[in-house]
Amino acid sequence: MIKTQFIRTFGWMSFLLSTTFVLVGCEAVQQIDRGLYQVADSVSERDRITGKRTLSTASRGQQIAQGNQVIKQLIAAEKKAGRSINSALNKREYERLVRVFDRIHQVSHLNKERWEPLLIDRDSFNAFTTGGTYIVVHDGLMKQLKSDDELAAVLGHEIAHTVANHVFERQTHQMTTLITGSSAAKRSGYQAAFTYESEIEADEVGILYAALAGFDPYAASRIWARQYQQQGSARGLFFHDHPANKERAALTRQVADKVKTYYRRGRQNPNYNALRENNTLWRKRDDQRIAGEGGGLAAVLGTALGAYVQHQETKIEANRQAQQIQMMRALNSNIRVLEQRKLDNHRWRVVWQNRNNVSLANVVMGVIIKDAKGNIKRYVTHIKGNIARGARFSGIFSTPDLSIAELKKRQVAYYLDDATPYR
Ligand SMILES: [Zn+2]
Numbered sequence: 001m002i003k004t005q006f007i008r009t010f011g012w013m014s015f016l017l018s019t020t021f022v023l024v025g026c027e028a029v030q031q032i033d034r035g036l037y038q039v040a041d042s043v044s045e046r047d048r049i050t051g052k053r054t055l056s057t058a059s060r061g062q063q064i065a066q067g068n069q070v071i072k073q074l075i076a077a078e079k080k081a082g083r084s085i086n087s088a089l090n091k092r093e094y095e096r097l098v099r100v101f102d103r104i105h106q107v108s109h110l111n112k113e114r115w116e117p118l119l120i121d122r123d124s125f126n127a128f129t130t131g132g133t134y135i136v137v138h139d140g141l142m143k144q145l146k147s148d149d150e151l152a153a154v155l156g157h158e159i160a161h162t163v164a165n166h167v168f169e170r171q172t173h174q175m176t177t178l179i180t181g182s183s184a185a186k187r188s189g190y191q192a193a194f195t196y197e198s199e200i201e202a203d204e205v206g207i208l209y210a211a212l213a214g215f216d217p218y219a220a221s222r223i224w225a226r227q228y229q230q231q232g233s234a235r236g237l238f239f240h241d242h243p244a245n246k247e248r249a250a251l252t253r254q255v256a257d258k259v260k261t262y263y264r265r266g267r268q269n270p271n272y273n274a275l276r277e278n279n280t281l282w283r284k285r286d287d288q289r290i291a292g293e294g295g296g297l298a299a300v301l302g303t304a305l306g307a308y309v310q311h312q313e314t315k316i317e318a319n320r321q322a323q324q325i326q327m328m329r330a331l332n333s334n335i336r337v338l339e340q341r342k343l344d345n346h347r348w349r350v351v352w353q354n355r356n357n358v359s360l361a362n363v364v365m366g367v368i369i370k371d372a373k374g375n376i377k378r379y380v381t382h383i384k385g386n387i388a389r390g391a392r393f394s395g396i397f398s399t400p401d402l403s404i405a406e407l408k409k410r411q412v413a414y415y416l417d418d419a420t421p422y423r
Contacts (some may be wrong), residue, residue, distance in 0.1 A: 048109040064133055105159060150219045153215070203220065233364065348404060
């Protein structure tokens with residue numbers, strides 16, 4: 001999902017970073033000198049997955065030290081608040097977690113390091129990495145994910161975030177943004193889009209890990225299809241730092257299609273070491289020697305190019321989302337509520353009219369309910385069939401945790417959660 005937690009600091013690298021980003025602007029290629037090899041080396045690291053250079057200011061040793069420092073503070077905070085962790089919290093769940101975790105970690109790129117999961121006492125559906133040798137898992141996630149295959153999908157995703165160096169890539173990225181003052185990077189959707197790219201990569205790598213470890217690679221897609229049924233996509237509401245649920249179900253299914261050939265139900269793929277490097281998703285680039293012989297040039301260009309491409313991709317994604325939000329808001333403004341009728345104590349039917357000059361398919365309608373304290377709940381209803389322009393359509397909302405009587409005391413707003421317009 002699942003949110004990745006990030007850590008700050010790093011003032012001391014600012015000089016090196018600003019030097020490198022002159023190159024990213026890239027008119028000044030002739031300024032490159034041999035000394036820059038050191039610069040490249042200190043701000044980048046070879047991506048463990050693809051072999052490409054990516055921007056990062058911390059060595060793996062520093063990353064572990066920093067990431068695990070956050071974990072240490074978290075454990076201390078839990079203790080202070082009187083909340084149990086790991087087996088003291090729930091022995092059966094913790095043992096299940098460790099069993100699935102170890103199998104995924106064993107096929108990962110960092111399987112030489114000693115890693116462990118940390119189970120904490122939170123109800124929410126969440127797991128995260130701090131970039132070190134721990135993956136933090138909320139108890140609420142364990143309770144909601146009944147199958148080991150689904151748990152493996154989530155753990156694979158988080159382990160992949162660490163392996164792909166996303167925590168520290170983002171930290172470096174935020175600093176360079178600050179230093180270079182890129183105007184694109186200051187726009188509201190940019191940070192979300194930057195994370196979005198990382199999420200897609202973590203999904204790919206995580207699903208490959210799951211398959212190599214003997215877990216069903218389609219489990220991730222099932223999680224997101226279920227989330228879409230329950231929560232819709234909220235496509236017009238805000239910038240997404242993760243792909244919207246429906247999109248993510250489709251993307252993760254495509255990845256599963258590509259890696260299913262490696263999956264042996266319940267068994268580790270015996271070729272996992274080789275498959276991790278070269279597979280249907282990527283081939284590891286082996287340009288170690290080229291970078292060495294070419295002095296600093298290849299290294300610096302590799303880093304600068306990687307950062308430049310990533311910057312462009314992020315801008316494109318941020319623009320795509322901005323357009324999508326604009327479109328959804330425009331469509332939403334021409335959907336009228338005609339009627340609301342109570343069906344029973346927890347269900348009601350709403351009739352709308354599509355006053356847009358386009359027809360709509362795949363419509364999901366949502367309702368946002370706000371209580372006196374400002375707490376917000378969101379429910380969705382999926383509308384079957386296509387809605388012609390001018391047509392009326394209806395949907396039923398079900399709020400098991402809220403009665404109609406209670407609802408009447410609250411602010412209620414309907415919105416178009418998702419739709420595909422056509423003429
Ligand atoms: Zn993630």
